[in-house]
Amino acid sequence: MHKPILFLFLLIPLLGIAKRPNIIFILTDDQGYGDVNAHGHPYLKTPHTNKLREESVSFDNFYVSPSCSPTRAALLSGMHEFRTGVTHTIPPRQQLDEKVVCFPELLKKNGYRTGFVGKWHLGNSPGPSGQGFDWCSTNQAGPLKHFDTTFVRNRKRIETKGYREDVFFDETMAFIEEAGDDPFFCYLCTYSPHTPLAAPEKFIKPFRDAGLNDTHATYLAMVENIDYNLGRLMKFLKDTGRDEDTIVIMVNDNGVTEGLDVYNAHMRGPKCSAWEGGTRAFSFWRWPGKWKPRIMGNLTAHLDVFPTICDLTGTKIPANLQPRLEGYNLLPLLKSKGQVKDWQKDRILFHHVARWPSGFAEHHKYAMAGVRQGNFLMLRSHHCGNKDCLQYMSQCMALQAIEKGRKVHTYAYGTAQYHWAISPKDKWVLFDVKKDPQCENDLADKRPGLVARLDKAYSKWWDDTYPEMIAMGGDAGNPDEGRQAAKKSSSWKGKTSDKE
Incomplete structure (x- = not known):
């Protein structure tokens, strides 16, 4: 090494030039906000998730x-999902348009090693390797095979033994080792505890012994297995000397699913509902020695991940992209020593379940929608009423059945009238979800000014976003695709534990 270069290298610590942090972002699939022991769950232990929460800035009003x-x-693009063309979980409306810029693309250009492990679920054209990830590993058969799966790592097939999620975490550690001394960003997305349900028997047995049925026992076992693997990952970071230089973030991707009737943190509604429980998520951000662990109550969201990670890594956001981002930088909250009450206090978030049959988007402006500001959630949980739409299997058909008295529906075995409740037709309802997470005390008549203001904001948002959503393919496809997907899902006959 030339002497001037060696001198500069040795001078870096003296100048206080900080090493750029590594970042691991863990996204769990179909785990609810309440599926953590520290959030009051009566059966789960989750010691490692509890510890992560205790050592993190925990955003408790995160959606x-x-x-x-x-x-x-939305997480990868920093924009509402409608503007990316992603409005469903089945093709073609799960496809992320290749023109959308994802923040890992920017990190990669900034010298970060970028790794993706697990569930992508945004289509294969271009897929993770085309959206900024230079190291990719996932399993074939997606959520349908849990044991002894075939993985594809960087286009090479690998036969594995054991439980799928264990391998996901093994692959994460392999990527980190390969990154060496380079700064890295790893996006680790589990399939657990998404259906179909299966887990190692040693994780299922304690819940079955506690009196839970097989569905609930296996669902919670999948959550507990994630916790076990989180513990392995955190130990790996400490043992390899990476702990203090690595930010660990953990978020769940939507509301609770098969654990709904066990515990939902006193909230109404599961995944794919407009109610509070449909979109509230845990959000833990840990950087030891840098951020003071505490609970923050500011209204925050997955949209904030893009600008925050770019700031943390010193990554410049292109000038033409910056105005399109809808999220806010969380650094002022992460670095603060206490609560920051005035941070983006006027912020409004827009939710839409969007599971209309393809070709019927225009009828769903006010079907299964929500507007959020501060502690208030204004929503409509109702089908669209269009007779042509209601011929197809979709969320509208389901809500019509709830309206007619159905008591059993997805995840709700006798509780559908509560968790999938129908709100009054052609009318917003309003709740203070911090005082009333059950959404039982409608404040719309008491706060007409707030309802009018949020209604105006929502109408403008829909009218501005709708043309872009249509242009990006958000209403494309076969309207009967939902029925075909449901039939495929119900035909699964795989192993539910390693004892079979």
């Missing part, structure tokens, strides 16, 4: 999209 592909699109 995502109502289902998994939309959340992933």
Whole structure:
């Protein structure tokens, strides 16, 4: 090494030039906000998730999209999922348009090693390697095979033994080792605890012994297995000397699913509902020695990940892209020593379940929609009423059945009238979800000014976003695709534990 270069290298620590942090972003699939022991769950232990929460800045008023592909699109793009063309979890409306810029693309250009492990669910054209990831590993058969799966790592097939999620975490550690001394960003997306449900028997047995049925026991076992693997990952970071230089972020991608009737943190509604439980997520951000662990109550969202990670890594956001981002930089909150009450206090978030049959978007402006500001959630949980739409299997058909008295529906076995409740037709309802997470005390008549203001904001948002969503393919496809997807899902006959 030339002497001037060696001198500069040795001078870096004296000048206080900080090493850029590594970042691991863990996104769990179909785990609810309440599926953590520290959030009051009566059966889960989750010691490692509890510890991560205790050592993190925990955003307790954090929201995502109502289902998994939309959340992933919004998180990676920093824009509402409608503007990326992702409005569903089935083709073609799960496809992230290749023109959308994802923040890993910018990190890669800034010298970061970028790794993706697990569930992508945004289509294969271009897929993760075309959206900024230079190291990719996932399993064939997606969520349908849990044990002894075939993985594809950087286009090479690898036969594995054991449980799929264990391998996901093994692959994450392999990527980190290969990154060497380079700064890295790893996006680790589990399939657990998404259906179909299966887990190692040793994780299922304690919940079955506690009196839970097989569905609930296996669902919670999948959550507990994630926690076990989180513990392995955190130990790996410490043992390899990376702990203090690595930010660990953990978020769930939508509301609770098969654990709904066990515990939902006192909230109404699961995944794919307009109610509070459909979009509230845990959000833990850990950087030891840098951020003071505490709970923050500011209204935050998955949209904030893009600008925050770019700031953390010193990554410049292109000038033409910056105005399109809808999220806010969380650094002022992460660096603060206490609460920051005035941070983006006027912020408004827009939610839409969006599971209309393809070709019927125009009828769903006010079907299954929500507007959020501060502690208030204004929503409509109702089908569109269009007789042609209601012929197809979709969320509208389901809500019509709820309206007619159905008591059993997805995830709700006898509780559908509560968790999938129908709100009054052609009318917003309003709730203070911090005082009333069950959404039982409608404040719309008491706060007409707030309702009018949020209604105006929502109408403008829809009218501005709708043309872009249509142009990006958000209403494309076969309207009967939902029925075909449901039939495929119901035909699964795989192993539910390693004892079979």
